[in-house]
Amino acid sequence: MSMSSKSENKITVERKVSTDLGQAFQLQGLGSNLRSIRSKTGAGEVNYINAAKSVNDNQLLAEIGYKQELKRQFSTLQVFGIAFSIMGLLPSIASVMGGGLDGGPASLLWGWFVAGFFLLLVGISMAEHASAIPTAGGLYYWTYYYAPEGYKEIISFIIGCSNSLALTAGVCSINYGLAEEIAAAVTLTKDGNFDATRGKLYGIFAGAVVLMGLCTCIASGGIARLQTLSIVSNVFIIILLFIALPIGTKRNMGGFNNGDFIFGKFENFSDWNNGWQFCLAGFMPAVWTINSFDSCVHQSEEAKDAKKSVPIGIILSIIVCWILGWFIIICLLACINPDIASVLDSKYGFALAQIVYDSLGKKWAIAFMSLIAFCQFLMGASITTAVSRQVWAFSRDNGLPLSKYIKRVDSKYSVPFYAILAACVCSLVLGLLCLIDQAATNALFSLAVAGNNLAWSTPTVLRLTSGKDLFRPGPFYLGKxxxxIVAWVGVAFQVFIIIMVMFPAQQKGITKATMNYTCVIGPGIWILAGIYYKVYKKKYYHGPATNLSDEDYVDAVGVDVIDTIISKQEP
Structure with missing residues (x-):
């Protein structure tokens, strides 16, 4: 088959039939039409990324602008598993429960429920993006795609930096929580006679980062199976909690807290007014736990049938963690010592450790903290995988220093080893903030929330405004x-969370130790990223950069698709 052009810039595609090789395509006379077809912004009113009409993952990825370099080993369950693993319900609740109890049981319980609902709306909008354009770069790619002309590159660069740093901060948050859980288990074995200094915690943190990096270096098939192990481990420990904790509470504490205590007792342990404290204490546990569901997006180029499996993974992980987490909190509040202040001041450093100790005794508490630490490790391995894929994708488009090295993929194992190394090194460096003081540690954790919510909300706003004519929905779409409506409500909630996460825990008497430095670090990073782009990076970063040759593109997309597109362009 041949396509004859009207000018020298047209494309001629000649189909040659071989009895041994099947059909092969040879391009002749490549010109501006093929470059227009491969444009990621869509020429005029035409958008050439149409997930709903793509027949396979490689074709859709070629339309997006990239060749397949990683192996597609992740099933829908395993795509769900990477987000579910990172959320790590019981380990995460163990890490954030103390802050949630600063507003009493009712604040923790109902704050989780309300915030979980809005996070589901955020996830639905992200799932629509992922269904339409499933690529490992995700957020910064969508930002570039929908941003107005003249601003695409700088906004995309800022979002790429924000998402990369936020995910790295997430690694630090999870691994620091792991260090605290291990320290809590040691403290339990020594009956509280263990001083978990910042140096010791960072030592555990650094060892965990290195070990997680090694685990992440296995091939995609192994990483996929690791998500299955994480699902099983997290479900097992939750079932164990549901069975053992109520039995122990009934036997050793005489009974459970009543419904008024669980669902209605509000207790303000701060000097903020009750309404604001409900938001600060109630929303943040859910926001910190039901987080990093964009990890599914960063696995898009390793997922089978990504335009369907990635949206399912995003939404299902949020729903499961939202509802199941709510029941976990009910169980914990039913079994907790009603003297909340004594639980918050636990010598073991963890509210959950104190709850299990009171109900089941020392041995059970040690066992639970050990199992929680194991699940936390799997969380860290999963988020390290997600960070490495984001770093790799951003480097593929020349967005990071040393991009020409970081974007390399091992040809034998199809694993981005240099991206994994870069992710681990950045985590170790950023984690040094934990050595300063608790204020620096809290700012680091909050950076993960603020940076991610900025990266999640920006492409949605742009899709609804400047890019509304470019959007072509994939298989998952709520309709016009x-x-x-869902998207704008989700964006409003994200703006609220970005502002809220920058407030200190106390209103009065703010000192160097109690200051929330997120209000400085977060906007500071975004401003510095913009300055860095203007001063230097604009010479190298020009938005998503295709790594497909014209021949690769036609081979992946198919002659019939190109023929159809060109026929639509002709007058």
């Missing part, structure tokens, strides 16, 4: 009526 519900989609923008």
């Amino acid at each position: 009526f519900w989609s923008p």
